[in-house]
Amino acid sequence: MNVAVIGLGLIGGSLLRALAARGHHVTGYDVSEATRHAAAEAAAEPGADGLGWRVAADIPDAVADAELVVLAVPLPALPVVTADLAGFTGLITDVTSVKGPVRDLLKGRRYVGGHPMAGKESSSFLASDPDLFDGCAWVLCLEPGETELDDWLRLAALYTSIGARVVPATADEHDEAVARISHVPHLLAAALSGLIEGNPLAGALAAGSFRDGTRVAATRAELIAAMCGGNAAAVRRVLAEVLDRLEACDAELASPDPVAALTSSLRRPGELRRAWPVAGGVTVRVDREAGALLNLGRAGGWLTDAGPDLVGQRPGTDRNDS
Structure with missing residues (x-):
């Protein structure tokens, strides 16, 4: 090409x-x-x-x-x-x-x-x-009634050929998802990084949890601002969820037994993180139509081969997209 x-x-x-x-x-x-x-x-x-x-x-x-x-x-x-x-x-x-x-x-x-x-x-x-x-998720947007399926499939074949996992989604679904797993985490990393300003002792003691939680704050400010500002509506919705959770943590810390309160509320997030990324999955053949492809993406699946037969992976299930 x-x-x-x-x-x-x-x-x-x-x-x-x-x-x-x-x-x-x-x-x-x-x-x-x-x-x-x-x-x-x-x-x-x-x-x-x-x-x-x-x-x-x-x-x-x-x-x-x-x-x-x-x-x-x-x-x-x-x-x-x-x-x-x-x-x-x-x-x-x-x-x-x-x-x-x-x-x-x-x-x-x-x-x-x-x-x-x-x-x-x-x-x-x-x-x-x-x-x-190689092995990365590459979202390709598929807008029902707008996107030419042949164009979409041509790009899917190109990107799977360089090792990417092609994930079908609409633009709106993509923007909501990346607000959760990329854009708001960049803002949180920036906020956490600011905690060592003026505190050399904190900087000297910072180790793995600080490093892992702040890594993306090293990204150029212009890039973070462009992606968060360009997705402002979705980022604000997700940020409100995070602020609510942090306010709940503050209330739990102020409770008579903060250890018990926090232990209870932290269990579910720990389970979610330990279960990610999803291990394994089931190989499925996918119909060459928008609905089947979008259902694959919404289930957390992706295409691995966009040749004459569309082959994908759907994690944690034996359902077929057809």
């Missing part, structure tokens, strides 16, 4: 490398001249992934011969970038961590929203890795 990747940070650069390693003809572009230079140098290195890749001077050049354009830029940059795609009639996807606003922006275009649940604290091309998506 002839693919153009616009934006060559961690995700875009890793996708560029992964697709090139599998023989696709890939062209990359980034607004940063330094990033373009780094990508061009990497393509010229002996042993570069697959057939290497081309780095374009601008977006029109990058998409001139493309069948697929992948937008790998932050949400605030998308209106400017999509304006340069005015003459492009092929398939467009993205890797943005919020899907509703992008769906609305690209309404009327051949568009399938995407979001790979992969990353590192570093976000530059120099951190890119062709194996970044």
Whole structure:
């Protein structure tokens, strides 16, 4: 496939490398001249992934011969970038961590929203890795009555070929889910990180629980702000749930027997965390229609093969999607 990747940070650069390693003809572009230079140098290195890749001077050049354009830029940059795609009639996807606003922006275009649940604290091309998506969940948005199923399946086949687990969901379902497992956790990590400011003793004593609970706070502030601000409605709903739970903890600590009160309320969260991620699952064959695919995603399942037969995994059940 002839693919153009616009934006060559961690995700875009890793996708560029992964697709090139599998023989696709890939062209990359980034607004940063330094990033373009780094990508061009990497393509010229002996042993570069697959057939290497081309780095374009601008977006029109990058998409001139493309069948697929992948937008790998932050949400605030998308209106400017999509304006340069005015003459492009092929398939467009993205890797943005919020899907509703992008769906609305690209309404009327051949568009399938995407979001790979992969990353590192570093976000530059120099951190890119062709194996970044191996085993990761890659959401592909499927809007009943809007998304062309053939386009969706084409992307599902492309992404499963680089090792991703493709999870079908609508944009709204995606945005609610990532508010719970990514966006609010980033805000919580930032709040926890602030607790060591002005307290060197606390910083010296901090160990595993602090490290694990604050890891994503090291992400660039602009990226956290873009994903949380772009998903503000869902983030506020989920944040309200967390604040209610913290207020309940405060009440339990103020009770006559705080140990007993906390022990009781902490049991269920502990059970949930110990049961995640779900171990194992059942292989299922999935009908090639939107309803069956969305049911698979809603059950916590995913596609592992999007060839002539759609094969997936549905955790913890022997039900079939058909």
